[in-house]
Amino acid sequence: MKEKLIRLSWVAVAIAALAGGGYVLRQMMISGLIYHSFWHYLTRAIILLGGMFAVILLVQSMSTRNPTETLGVESLPEPEFKLSNLFKRIVDISLSIVLLTLLFPALVLISLVIFIFEGHPVFYISQRYVSLDQCVLILKFRTMVRDATSPKYRLRERFMRDGFLDIPLDCEVYTPIGRFLERTQIVEILQLFNVLLHGMSLIGNRPLPRENVLLLQRFAGWEQRFGSPAGLTGISQVVGKLNQSPEGRLELEGKYTHLYRTKGCNVLWCDLYIVYHTVRLLLFKKALPVEQAMQRVDAASRN
Numbered sequence: 001m002k003e004k005l006i007r008l009s010w011v012a013v014a015i016a017a018l019a020g021g022g023y024v025l026r027q028m029m030i031s032g033l034i035y036h037s038f039w040h041y042l043t044r045a046i047i048l049l050g051g052m053f054a055v056i057l058l059v060q061s062m063s064t065r066n067p068t069e070t071l072g073v074e075s076l077p078e079p080e081f082k083l084s085n086l087f088k089r090i091v092d093i094s095l096s097i098v099l100l101t102l103l104f105p106a107l108v109l110i111s112l113v114i115f116i117f118e119g120h121p122v123f124y125i126s127q128r129y130v131s132l133d134q135c136v137l138i139l140k141f142r143t144m145v146r147d148a149t150s151p152k153y154r155l156r157e158r159f160m161r162d163g164f165l166d167i168p169l170d171c172e173v174y175t176p177i178g179r180f181l182e183r184t185q186i187v188e189i190l191q192l193f194n195v196l197l198h199g200m201s202l203i204g205n206r207p208l209p210r211e212n213v214l215l216l217q218r219f220a221g222w223e224q225r226f227g228s229p230a231g232l233t234g235i236s237q238v239v240g241k242l243n244q245s246p247e248g249r250l251e252l253e254g255k256y257t258h259l260y261r262t263k264g265c266n267v268l269w270c271d272l273y274i275v276y277h278t279v280r281l282l283l284f285k286k287a288l289p290v291e292q293a294m295q296r297v298d299a300a301s302r303n
Contacts, residue, residue, distance in 0.1 A: 071213060075133045076227045079261040084268050092201050092229075096192040103189060110186065114141060118175050121146075123190070128207035130230035132223060136198045138207060139190045143178025161246055165212060185282060188232045195232070203271040204231025205253040219246065225253040228260035228267075235270070235297065238277040240287035248290060255297040262301065270300040 079085070114122045124142045129135050148155065159167050169179050181187040194200040200207070207230040208216075216222040235256050236249050244252070259267040273296055277288045 080263050084266045092195050096195040100192050128209050129213055130207045132226050140187050141181050143181050143187055144173045148173040191232050201229040201231045203274050204229045205234050219250055224257050227257040233278050238288045239290050239293050265301050
């Protein structure tokens with residue numbers, strides 16, 4: 001009963017905040033129809049940009065983490081400068097700002113829905129490697145039951161495959177809301193903050209927890225997958241995580257890194273291909289065959 005009362009009180013506060021925000025927005029829209037001086041609009045812009053900057057600094061201070069233990073391998077050298085990589089970064093930053101701005105009301109609504117029907121915590125936080133020497137906090141909406149790490153579910157024993165933990169959506173640990181968020185990939189939206197603050201990309205190989213990375217070290221050349229910016233989605237995701245062996249997945253992700261690092265290769269063509277097949281997978285549930293993905297990456301490296 002106490003927990004329900006706390007949830008209801010938070011809902012009341014959220015409704016009041018939304019109502020207050022709606023009123024303020026309405027007044028701003030009305031006042032916007034009235035002529036104001038240049039200094040009036042300049043002051044509003046400074047306040048708005050200052051607030052956004054403060055939020056970014058707060059998120060960065062909360063999410064930056066250095067590895068508590070090194071991986072025992074040398075970092076890969078910085079790749080040579082390429083215009084395609086610079087353009088990729090510009091697109092990442094621009095789209096992340098636009099998407100976070102447009103989707104902010106939806107993110108608030110999703111947070112409330114999870115809190116009302118599933119309780120706290122609303123978010124899942126995991127420390128993951130985005131490169132061989134950089135660890136950041138990955139923030140997602142919680143999609144599993146609160147005790148998903150309990151030994152009774154044996155997730156590691158059932159689904160860990162040599163460094164890749166791929167839990168199918170029909171697993172009992174997912175909540176009904178969580179299955180929807182995972183199926184639509186809305187769960188990944190909050191990682192746009194990592195794109196802005198920690199050099200991640202919209203497209204790239206997924207960041208991994210330390211335990212997974214240590215298991216991958218049994219394979220030759222495993223570190224190559226970390227030679228390009230980690231991403232929200234990547235070539236392995238459009239193929240389907242459950243459709244690949246760990247060795248095949250590492251080979252595919254290594255080929256993507258080769259496109260990013262090699263002079264004369266334009267990774268943007270591959271990124272567009274991944275975006276197309278990501279949308280295709282979300283809408284029609286059609287994964288890209290492994291052989292076709294390999295051929296496409298190889299073809300992009302020759303362009």
